[in-house]
Amino acid sequence: MAGKAARSGGGYVGNDGGGGRPDEVAAPAPPAAPDGSAAPGAPGAPGAPAAPVATVGAGIDWQYAPAPESRDIVSIAPEYGLFIGGEFAPAATGRTFATVNPATEESLAQVAEAGQDDVDRAVAAARVAYDKVWGPMPGVERAKYLYRIARILQERSREFAVLESIDNGKPIKETRDVDVPLAAAHFFYYAGWADKLDYAGFGPAPRPIGVAGQVIPWNFPLLMAAWKLAPALAAGNTCVLKPAETTPLSALLLAEVCQQAELPAGVVNVVTGAGDVGAAVVAHPDVNKVAFTGSTEVGIAISQAIAGTGKKLTLELGGKAANVVFDDAPIDQAIEGIVNGIFFNQGHVCCAGSRLLVQESVADQVVDRLQRRLLTLRLGDPLDKNTDIGAINSRQQLDKITELSAAGEAEGAHRWSPPCELPKRGYWFAPTVFTGVSQSHRIAREEIFGPVLSVLTFRTPDEAVTKANNTPYGLSAGVWTEKGSRILWMAQRLGAGVVWANTYNRFDPASPFGGYRESGFGREGGRHGLGAYLDV
Numbered sequence: 060m061a062g063k064a065a066r067s068g069g070g071y072v073g074n075d076g077g078g079g080r081p082d083e084v085a086a087p088a089p090p091a092a093p094d095g096s097a098a099p100g101a102p103g104a105p106g107a108p109a110a111p112v113a114t115v116g117a118g119i120d121w122q123y124a125p126a127p128e129s130r131d132i133v134s135i136a137p138e139y140g141l142f143i144g145g146e147f148a149p150a151a152t153g154r155t156f157a158t159v160n161p162a163t164e165e166s167l168a169q170v171a172e173a174g175q176d177d178v179d180r181a182v183a184a185a186r187v188a189y190d191k192v193w194g195p196m197p198g199v200e201r202a203k204y205l206y207r208i209a210r211i212l213q214e215r216s217r218e219f220a221v222l223e224s225i226d227n228g229k230p231i232k233e234t235r236d237v238d239v240p241l242a243a244a245h246f247f248y249y250a251g252w253a254d255k256l257d258y259a260g261f262g263p264a265p266r267p268i269g270v271a272g273q274v275i276p277w278n279f280p281l282l283m284a285a286w287k288l289a290p291a292l293a294a295g296n297t298c299v300l301k302p303a304e305t306t307p308l309s310a311l312l313l314a315e316v317c318q319q320a321e322l323p324a325g326v327v328n329v330v331t332g333a334g335d336v337g338a339a340v341v342a343h344p345d346v347n348k349v350a351f352t353g354s355t356e357v358g359i360a361i362s363q364a365i366a367g368t369g370k371k372l373t374l375e376l377g378g379k380a381a382n383v384v385f386d387d388a389p390i391d392q393a394i395e396g397i398v399n400g401i402f403f404n405q406g407h408v409c410c411a412g413s414r415l416l417v418q419e420s421v422a423d424q425v426v427d428r429l430q431r432r433l434l435t436l437r438l439g440d441p442l443d444k445n446t447d448i449g450a451i452n453s454r455q456q457l458d459k460i461t462e463l464s465a466a467g468e469a470e471g472a473h474r475w476s477p478p479c480e481l482p483k484r485g486y487w488f489a490p491t492v493f494t495g496v497s498q499s500h501r502i503a504r505e506e507i508f509g510p511v512l513s514v515l516t517f518r519t520p521d522e523a524v525t526k527a528n529n530t531p532y533g534l535s536a537g538v539w540t541e542k543g544s545r546i547l548w549m550a551q552r553l554g555a556g557v558v559w560a561n562t563y564n565r566f567d568p569a570s571p572f573g574g575y576r577e578s579g580f581g582r583e584g585g586r587h588g589l590g591a592y593l594d595v
Contacts, residue, residue: 123437126444128231133222135308138169141177141331142314144184145324151176156332158307161228162441162450162485170307173330178299178339181328185270185297186345188325193297194267198254205250205292207320212243215316219309223281224441226308228450228486229404231442234281241566242285245584248568249293252589256294259586265593267295268371269347272340275310276353277303277452278407278508284310286583287350288327294592296348299328301340305453307331341365348592351375352409355506355532355577373581373591375409375573377506378534381527382412382563383549385520386421388539392561394428397512400537400563402436402490405449406510407456409578410535412563414503416523419516426494426514433477433490448510451486460488460509467493467502472513498529506532520545528554533575537563556582 138155140147150171157166173181193201212219219242220234229238256265271291275283280302291298302310314329330336334357341349341361351361352375365372382400384393400412417425441449451457468474472493481487488509496503496513503513517523527536536555538546550558556574559565566572571587573579581591 142329184325189297202253209246230446245285249289253293261595271348272346274337277306280306281309374579376579380535382537385540386418393539396563457486531577534578
């Protein structure tokens with residue numbers, strides 16, 4: 060079915076990522092209802108049958124059959140405790156909070172809400188493990204545990220993929236093909252470094268720092284845990300991990316993997332709760348290193364809180380990346396990169412290409428092809444393997460996306476979305492493209508963190524650089540052109556920590572990732588990621 064898709068029933072449907080052949084064009088949509096809403100027939104709820112699709116050139120009609128992944132692979136407990144000292148236990152406060160499936164708004168489980176006493180216990184357990192077990196352990200022995208964790212992640216990959224989709228709302232094909240494999244790859248990669256730290260470029264006999272407090276976001280719960288834990292453990296540190304309150308389940312399942320791998324007690328501890336729990340971890344006097352991924356506002360608060368304490372700090376914060384398309388770019392390839400850059404994970408990506416800068420001479424062509432491509436995307440049940448766009452993670456985030464999109468319209472930008480009837484339950488937002496955007500518009504300046512793309516134009520490479528750098532952020536950028544010299548010229552001038560050339564959102568454990576200015580500082584991934592966890 061790859062590439063053969065047409066609109067039908069007022070929704071938008073399509074394939075798993077193919078762009079379609081030039082002779083296969085979208086069939087006309089059915090007329091709208093008298094009130095102006097989308098025509099009936101699109102999926103109305105997660106798991107509903109897909110709308111029919113057709114290949115115009117071949118004259119063949121068929122329906123995409125639903126392809127839901129079974130939930131039976133995952134056993135979600137009614138209640139979860141904190142993971143401290145190698146054991147699960149309730150919070151000292153006795154309080155719990157609910158974690159919710161964003162696609163259906165169903166309560167999945169009650170999760171322990173840590174208090175200051177629980178954070179104290181977690182840090183104390185990490186300190187004992189560091190002093191007596193993990194710190195003195197030879198690197199070759201630490202590597203064995205990391206290899207075990209990586210292999211168990213692979214063995215339980217389907218379980219992790221399903222749980223991540225249920226708790227986060229992202230499509231199963233993303234958790235299955237991106238999140239879980241990359242998480243395992245990070246543990247494999249840093250397991251290889253554990254006994255080679257002398258050769259990492261940080262001087263002879265580099266030493267670990269001690270106890271690391273790590274606070275991770277909700278957009279990539281498992282992958283961010285792997286990004287934080289793997290280099291810290293390889294370097295000989297112990298960890299207190301605080302996952303986001305809306306997505307705690309994969310971190311708790313990872314704690315179960317640590318038990319299965321027989322990781323010594325206290326090496327990894329997981330405390331759950333809201334922002335005050337993360338603040339307690341960051342401020343704890345016996346934490347030697349803080350690593351945070353999240354919003355710029357919280358990153359600034361963390362910097363202020365630990366100033367003068369001597370704690371090491373890395374921050375990976377927000378972004379407003381520019382995806383720059385020149386007139387000599389391979390347009391079809393660029394369209395796929397644009398879609399992947401902003402609509403992957405519903406735009407819940409700090410390095411999302413949320414600003415599209417297109418050379419003026421090809422702007423109309425690019426926008427037209429982009430709109431045709433968006434007509435083939437499928438929004439719906441995250442556990443359906445055909446789904447391209449899943450649910451927004453929370454009501455709070457949906458409200459933010461809605462508010463900023465309304466501001467874009469109010470400021471004069473032209474808003475376009477594919478015809479789409481959203482499910483009636485859950486948190487959903489249709490992929491949205493704004494044209495006629497000015498650099499002064501809020502949608503061009505503020506991080507939306509959702510499936511919203513702002514299109515701007517430029518005439519010369521110098522203008523492209525000026526507009527791309529006109530942001531307080533500096534996390535990532537993309538360049539699309541057939542000229543290698545132009546790619547290098549742009550990369551030298553773009554104020555971004557990562558620049559992708561003729562691709563977007565490509566990650567590898569061996570490649571460092573991080574930003575400048577309000578996107579944070581420090582690097583995660585690769586040899587550089589070890590330096591943040593070594594006393595050098």
